[in-house]
Amino acid sequence: MSGSALAALKCALRSKIVNFMNFTGLIEVEDSQSRDWASATFIGAQHRVCLRVEGPCAHHAVDALLAGLEEAEFDLGRHILIDIALVADERRDGGDWVRLTLDALTVIAD
Numbered sequence: 001m002s003g004s005a006l007a008a009l010k011c012a013l014r015s016k017i018v019n020f021m022n023f024t025g026l027i028e029v030e031d032s033q034s035r036d037w038a039s040a041t042f043i044g045a046q047h048r049v050c051l052r053v054e055g056p057c058a059h060h061a062v063d064a065l066l067a068g069l070e071e072a073e074f075d076l077g078r079h080i081l082i083d084i085a086l087v088a089d090e091r092r093d094g095g096d097w098v099r100l101t102l103d104a105l106t107v108i109a110d
Helices: 002-022 058-067
Strands: 026-038 043-054 079-091 097-108
Touching (some): 002 026, 002 097
Antiparallel strands (some): 026 043
């Protein structure tokens, strides 16, 4: 269950970065983790995704993603993104390299 939500989330994050400013550099998932989560009314998963973005204007593409992150809509198939938050933002001087760590919560849309 959590694996399909995590795969969809990673794909959606890549797509958002590419779509902002037509970014053509490298977007690599360096690490990702997921664990099942449930409340009294929902079943889902908590996720942590660490992305490395490299290339010309990487920082601009990441800034555009982060500016609307909490309001952004993500197509995750059978899952709904409930919450997403920035945990860490590491940048190399020159703006061509960014590492982001994001935490997210998804629930099954049934």
